[in-house]
Amino acid sequence: MRFFFANIIIFFLISFSLKAQKVGLVLSGGGAKGLAHIGIIQAFEENGIPIDYVVGTSMGAIVGGLYAAGYSPEEMKKIATSDEFLDWAFGKIPDKYFFYIKKKETTPAWLELNFKYDSIIKPYLPISFINTTPMNLAFLELFSQATQKSGGNFDSLMVPYRCIASDIIKNKAVVFSKGNLGLAVRSSMAYPIYYAPVIINGKILYDGGIYNNFAIDVMKNDFDPDFIIGSKTYLDKKFIDQDDLLKIVEKLVFNNNNSYDTLHNLFILEPPGLQNYAVFEFDKAKEIIDLGYKYGLTQVDTIKKIIASFRDTSKINKMRKIFHSKEKPILIKNINITNLNKLQKKYVMQNFKHRKDTIITLSQFKQGYYRLMQDGQFSMLMPIAKYNKKTGFYVINLYIKPEKHFTAKFGGNVSTGTFTTGYLEVNYRFLSSKSYLFRLNSYFGKFYNSVGLSSRIEFPGKIPYYILLGINYNRFNYFTSNTEWFFLETNPSFIIHNSTSTFGKLAFALDNKTNFSVNLHINNDINRYYQTLYFSIDDTTDETYFPYTNTFFQIDKNTLDYVQYPTKGSKTSLTAGYIWGLENYYAGNTSSRHYQTYRVTRYWPYIDFEFKKVIRFNNLLITPSFSAHFSNQSQFENFYSSAFYYTQFSPTQYSKTMFLYDFRAPSWMGGGISLDYNVYKGIYLHLNPNIFIPESKHFVENYKEVAQKPLSYYNMLFEAAIVYHTKFGPVSLSFNVLDKTFRKQSVIVNFGYLIFNKE
Secondary structure: OHHHHHHHHHHHHHHHHHHOOOEEEEEOOOHHHHHHHHHHHHHHHHOOOOOOEEEEEOHHHHHHHHHHOOOOHHHHHHHHOOHHHHHHHHOOOOHHHOOHHHOOOOOOEEEEEEEEOOEEEEEEOOOOOOOOHHHHHHHHHHHHHHHHHHOOEHHHOOOOEEEEEEEOOOOEEEEEOEOOHHHHHHHHOOOOOOOOOEEEOOEEEEEOHHHHOOOHHHHHHHOOOOEEEEEOOOOOOOOOOOOOHHHHHHHHHOOOOOOOOOOOOEEEEOOOOHHHOOOOOHHHHHHHHHHHHHHHHHHHHHHHHHOOOOOOHHHHHHHHHHHHHOOOOOEEEEEEEEOOOHHHHHHHHHOOOOOOOOOEEHHHHHHHHHHHHHHOOEEEEEEEEEEEOOOOEEEEEEEEEEOOOEEEEEEEEEEOOOOOEEEEEEEEEEEOOOEEEEEEEEEEEOOEEEEEEEEEEEEOOOOOEEEEEEEEEEEEEHHHHOOOOOOOOOOOOOEEEEEEEEEEEEEEEEEOOEEEEEEEEEEEEEEEEOOOOOOOOOOOOEEEEEEEEEEEEEEEEEOOOOOOOOOOOEEEEEEEEEEEEEEEEEOOOOOOOOOOEEEEEEEEEEEEEEEEEOEEEOOEEEEEEEEEEEEOOOOOOOHHHHHOOOOEOOOOOHHHHOOOHHHEOOOEEEEEEEEEEEEEOOEEEEEEEEEEEEOOEEEEEOOEEEEEOOOOOOEEEEEEEEEEEEOOEEEEEEEEEOOOOOOOEEEEEEEOOOOOOOO
């Protein structure tokens, strides 16, 4: 009888120990490769393998944090494969929140250096390649409700959780067990050089992988489960290219710094094939997750033989439902701003709400947040949400780091042609109740030279607007632009266009993507040219001086991602204006008038319209475009002086560097279609035929301008190119045809943006 009872007791003890068995999951860092953790978790859930504790580092901290916060594998997969995830990873503003009124002019700058007031001679390089402002907001959105539900105690999440960061001052790992979940996860994956660090309680925190990339010891010390499963997605690299900076950083970050060989209850998973993916190849998220899932399925039977505790999928879903049921929606009552003075705080608040004590939704907060990001006045925005139990609303503590006041930019455009141009820009920023930007820039080269000074004042509010004032001097030497290395046309013309333009602009936001502006330009142009192809160094040019005013209204909608060779978005622009000026003509010694002068008042209204839209079919982009210009501009003293003010049809980049008589007229229509095929990782084959149809054909006959209206006159422009977009501008090898008879051809290699100051 005693033996019988002893067996009963042993049976119950064994049963109790089996039921009480706990499983811990440790997720390593690995960049994009760490997304394989999602697939492994999915395989576990589908096969009843329990996850009672989670410890994560870097990407493992993100995946583990999402799981601990109650996100299902399917939800995590949806997040990781979304366009928004790519925006966060690469510091881009989601299209939905892009605010066109905030967009500054694109420049050909390659390098930007920032300076303080008190150290103008000391430049500051950017602390990270990627702007982490979108990521900071994403973690607030993903983790704030879990922080509220758990009260900031990571043991009270749906699954108890730890994540690892690195304190680079004390040279040690930091283990987060409480606090703001989103901030803890964000600090764990602050990959050096790419992502900015996080400062918590005075500690500068970087990626946890620096000191503990595979935190088996944290799992053992903090939770001591019966069984530990480790998912390892980084590679132990013994040899790396000493000239590859990013591989060196990867080796420094994703490194195992603790030993786990003595643990008997540890099972390591190492998904094969991850060596084929780069650290930041987040666009391959689906492939990587599927790879982890398929590998996880192959390991399920082995794990089931080791553990004796299983959990039904319905039970896990019930746990999630209970956890989420007590979460409060993110409705924001107050926004506390740090690091700014009273007037600056007023400016910031006007971007979020316009009446005191207004409750704003997360979507409304995101609108204002991304406006601030585009403002250019701030190098970092770090929002931290805290739930107030008394009010039932969230409070946002918004840490703002102002940008340095002075910025110097360097760059240009490099070409096999003569329009290689250097670029230099100096900016001064100032923030009060309004945002101020003062800019001095210069272009210098053989074809184009310019100096510009401008000031931009931005006014926040329900309908944001800005005032732009400036003066530019531009000089175009079209004689040199007609003598390219590979240009086959043998009849260059001598044309030099000088313009001094004083301008003002008042622009309002009609919606996120559309602006309305009122513009006034006061110009003084000096044009020098010959009306003959045959001249010597001793001959004097004809000259046309034309001081004039250009007043115009414009409605402009633009979502294109690039100003040249766009890959997504659209652009629609409608301009209506009026030009009034005084033509002054001075004949040179080669003119039929021979040193005579001529003066007359010129004025005309005009309308411009432009449309372009990128349509994507997998790897093929089809971009139809249409342009039109209508005016009743009268003829100037001669065809050449008239042609300066006939708007040119310039649909290709190369055509913008040429003075093309055959594509200028008082009124015309033009259109084309661009076909771009993505052959390999951002390298595009580009074909762009265009047609130009003027109201009348203008040409010279016996030194006089003649206008004819043939029924079917047209001309053609064609560009074929290989294009690759870099951070500094497009690299292209292009073949260009500038005439329907195929007589004018060129082959050009170009790097950078062909951009000019306003006229």
